[in-house]
Each structure stands twice: as C-alpha cells, then as structure tokens.
Amino acid sequence: MKTDPIVSPAQQTEWLRQEQAFDAERGAAGTEAPASYRLIARALREPLPVDLPADFATRVARRAETAALLDPRWERRGIAVLLGTLAVLAGAGLLLEGASWLADLQAALPSLPRILNGWTLLLLAGLAAAQLPVRRPLR
Template identity: 45%
Template sequence: MNQQPPAPRDEDVEHEWMLQEQALQAERLNLDARGDDALHRYRLVARALRRPLDENLPTDFACRTALQAHRHATSGMRLELWLSWAMLGVWIALLLVLMAVYGGAWLSLLRPALPLRAMTNPWLIALTVAVALPVALEQALRRKEA
C-alpha cells in the first residue's frame, strides 16, 4: 500500500489512495465488507500485510544474505582491479616503447621545467620519485575509497 499521499491534482491517484485508506481502516476495525470490488481487493491486501509470514526465516538468513551481497560486490571489485592493472600495464608498455623510440630526446624536453642540478644528479631524481610516488598512490587510494 502507498506510504505517502498522492499529488493533489491527480484525481485518479487520489481516488485510489482514498480506497486504500478506507480498506485499511475497514480492516483494522473489522467492518463488514461492502459492495465495492476495489475496496474488497485493497482489504485483501491489507489483511495479507497484517498477517505474519507463514514460514520462518532460517537463523542464519542475515549472515547468508550479507555474504551473498559481499560476494557480488567483490566480484565487481575484482574486475575493476584487473582492469586497473591492465591499464597500468598498457601505460608502462607505452612508456617503454616511447623511451625506446625517442631515446634521450624526451629528457631534453623536461630540462626547461626542472632545475639544471636536478637533471644532472640521478640521486636527486631518485629521491624526488621516492617521495612523490607514495604520496600520489596514497591520494589515489583515498579517492578510490571515497
């Protein structure tokens, strides 16, 4: 049965709403059924909703339902993780191909953007990567969790 009143301008929906409310009240008060067929049908629905379930749920119903939902969610996450790793592999392969094709020419493009000392000192480059990579990964994980 409806839980909210209908929109005020729809007369058909409002009529159905009133029939449902009348049937619910008639069923609560145990009034005699009248000749209206729609009212009788709604009374049957109200009676069925008030009756307890015939069968009891198993004792581990909630646990099984949660486990099934978890399996469904993790199967989608596995696919997402696999696709992420595949995309990362494609990017790495593309980077290796570009490095093989262009050699050190791409390094000369970065020289104006970086200080000259950073380009000549490989330890400073390694330190920058070692600091920046975990920070970037942590931010990516936070975005994924949110």
C-alpha cells in the first residue's frame, strides 16, 4: 500500500482504481474496477513463471564460495613487480643524484647524522619487515 502523501487528485484517483482492482481480485463485495486494472492486479498476485532448478540456491552459494576462496595471485605478483621497479628506480636515482642530494640534506639538517644512526635504521627496517605480507597455507 502506498504511504506517500498524494499530491494531486489525478494521483488519488489512480491509487483508488488500483486499490479497487486489488479488492475485486480478492473477492471483496461491492467493488468494481476496470478490466485492465483487474488484469494487472491478477498478474501481480501470481508468481513469476520462472523455472529455477531445484538446487539453484546451492549452486549460487557454491559459486559465491568459490569466488571468495580464489587467491588473487596475479594481483600480488603485479604489486611485487611494481614495488621492485620502484626500488630499482629509487636506487638508480640515488646513485645518480645521491651525492649532491645528501650533501644538500645534511646542510639543511645538521643533526641528520645523529638521527640516522644504526639503531634508527634498524628500527625502520624492522617496521618495514613487519608490514610485509605473510604467506599462509590454504586449508
């Protein structure tokens, strides 16, 4: 049943005709509706003529489960290739421009050698290693 407010008299008339058709199809006494409205009401009450297989729900559930269990190996390999390419390009850039860049950075930050001592680099390496994905065997 429609619960939105009726905006115009034409919409109210249309809504009343639809309701009368539904009542007439239910067998309510004293209700008359145009044949076209009764035909639509009758069609809406009947189930859709779809012949689904008996195990349709099982098939859909199996397909969804299979799709969820697929291991996106190509995506992981693509990310690894991209990260490797980034590391190679960063290394090449550091080799080509590293001396001037590091000298400029040390001039801008006089305390940089104390910050980048061995322990700080070890901490950063440990944090980076903790973010690497762990390969778990499939069950």
